[in-house]
Amino acid sequence: MTAGPARVSFGWMSLLSLAQMGIVMAMTVGTQILLPSQVADIDPDHKEASLALVFAVGAVCTVIANPLFGALSDRTRSRLGRRRPWIIGGALVCAASLVFLAFQTTVAGLVVGWVVAQLSFTAALATAIATVPDQVPVPQRGKASALAGVGQLSGPLLGGVVATVLLTGVRAGFLAMAVLVLVLVLPFGLVNRDPEHEDERRFSLAEFARNFWINPRRHPDFAWAWLSRLLITLTLAMGIGYLQYFLRDAVHYERLFPDSTVEKGVVVLVAVFTLSSVVPTLLAGWLSDRSGRRRPAVCAGGLTMAAAGVVLCLFTSWSAALVASGLLGAGYGMFVAVDQAMVTQLLPTDADRAKDLGIVSLANSASNMLGPVIAAPLVTSAGGYPLMYGVAAVFAVCGALLIWRIRSVR
Numbered sequence: 001m002t003a004g005p006a007r008v009s010f011g012w013m014s015l016l017s018l019a020q021m022g023i024v025m026a027m028t029v030g031t032q033i034l035l036p037s038q039v040a041d042i043d044p045d046h047k048e049a050s051l052a053l054v055f056a057v058g059a060v061c062t063v064i065a066n067p068l069f070g071a072l073s074d075r076t077r078s079r080l081g082r083r084r085p086w087i088i089g090g091a092l093v094c095a096a097s098l099v100f101l102a103f104q105t106t107v108a109g110l111v112v113g114w115v116v117a118q119l120s121f122t123a124a125l126a127t128a129i130a131t132v133p134d135q136v137p138v139p140q141r142g143k144a145s146a147l148a149g150v151g152q153l154s155g156p157l158l159g160g161v162v163a164t165v166l167l168t169g170v171r172a173g174f175l176a177m178a179v180l181v182l183v184l185v186l187p188f189g190l191v192n193r194d195p196e197h198e199d200e201r202r203f204s205l206a207e208f209a210r211n212f213w214i215n216p217r218r219h220p221d222f223a224w225a226w227l228s229r230l231l232i233t234l235t236l237a238m239g240i241g242y243l244q245y246f247l248r249d250a251v252h253y254e255r256l257f258p259d260s261t262v263e264k265g266v267v268v269l270v271a272v273f274t275l276s277s278v279v280p281t282l283l284a285g286w287l288s289d290r291s292g293r294r295r296p297a298v299c300a301g302g303l304t305m306a307a308a309g310v311v312l313c314l315f316t317s318w319s320a321a322l323v324a325s326g327l328l329g330a331g332y333g334m335f336v337a338v339d340q341a342m343v344t345q346l347l348p349t350d351a352d353r354a355k356d357l358g359i360v361s362l363a364n365s366a367s368n369m370l371g372p373v374i375a376a377p378l379v380t381s382a383g384g385y386p387l388m389y390g391v392a393a394v395f396a397v398c399g400a401l402l403i404w405r406i407r408s409v410r
């Protein structure tokens with residue numbers, strides 16, 4: 001695999017981190033705060049099912065979009081390079097879709113707006129991530145992925161504070177997210193310089209269809225990494241997708257804190273999640289680069305996330321929610337810091353990096369699609385939220401243990 005430049009600068013990694021912060025901020029604030037509040041206002045009697053519909057349709061549309069945008073990026077030939085047009089274009093369309101969502105008053109309007117938002121998120125994020133194997137040598141990938149992970153994890157906190165503390169109302173929140181996406185993502189898209197690339201292939205739908213499938217027998221480590229990510233991110237999707245409703249309906253947050261709102265309660269938990277993730281994220285990335293071992297950190301992250309699910313399975317209280325948020329943040333921080341670095345070492349071909357990373361990202365899209373579908377009937381069953389969080393914990397344990405099936409990376 002081509003190592004790229006000898007080293008990348010801290011400034012380059014910081015701009016990449018800010019770009020990922022902006023994209024993940026808009027996605028997460030949308031799923032955790034803005035869309036649940038909007039759906040609850042539009043369809044209060046069926047809010048769980050309606051929210052699941054919005055999330056699931058958006059996730060389904062990104063299943064093909066992830067590798068498709070990656071394949072198009074791999075073959076893009078422009079004065080701006082391969083990745084930059086998709087990063088810049090994705091940010092612009094993302095901002096426009098968030099403005100559109102701000103003015104919707106029907107579930108159908110939310111579905112349409114969220115589909116466009118998800119597609120633009122995918123275009124920008126998938127191509128930004130592809131710059132790591134393009135330009136970062138293997139000994140720096142843990143640090144680059146860790147710094148990007150800090151951006152991804154702190155974005156929701158920044159966005160949550162803006163959407164609930166500095167501003168009030170769903171409309172103002174969506175408009176603020178649109179502005180922040182442009183401010184945080186565009187600098188990396190404008191400043192980054194794609195390396196010279198001699199691949200003259202043009203995009204072919206037939207070739208894309210043939211190459212979409214990566215044979216797990218020929219590339220077993222890639223397959224195990226994909227399945228592990230699916231299970232661990234499914235735990236996260238189930239854990240945060242219904243967080244606002246968990247606080248409102250199970251913890252009765254507004255009864256415990258009459259002067260607050262459930263949206264502000266979510267921001268508190270996001271703050272705990274974020275603050276507990278920073279040190280584990282940076283430490284895991286640094287140690288994995290220093291030791292050359294990626295699997296232990298990824299496994300430890302998954303098991304720590306499972307512990308968060310166990311806490312909420314056993315206890316339904318505000319204190320339990322705080323403890324679980326801390327465990328979830330620490331676990332996901334370790335996972336996201338090292339898993340992305342590990343995956344860049346498992347890509348089947350150098351020529352299709354963005355497409356292959358897009359296929360890896362299908363695990364995230366699939367978890368976002370399956371999370372609400374799995375969680376909704378569990379939440380509304382007799383087992384309720386404890387059952388849902390217990391199932392989420394099982395997924396995390398399975399994902400963590402599958403890491404040890406990978407052989408080509410230590």
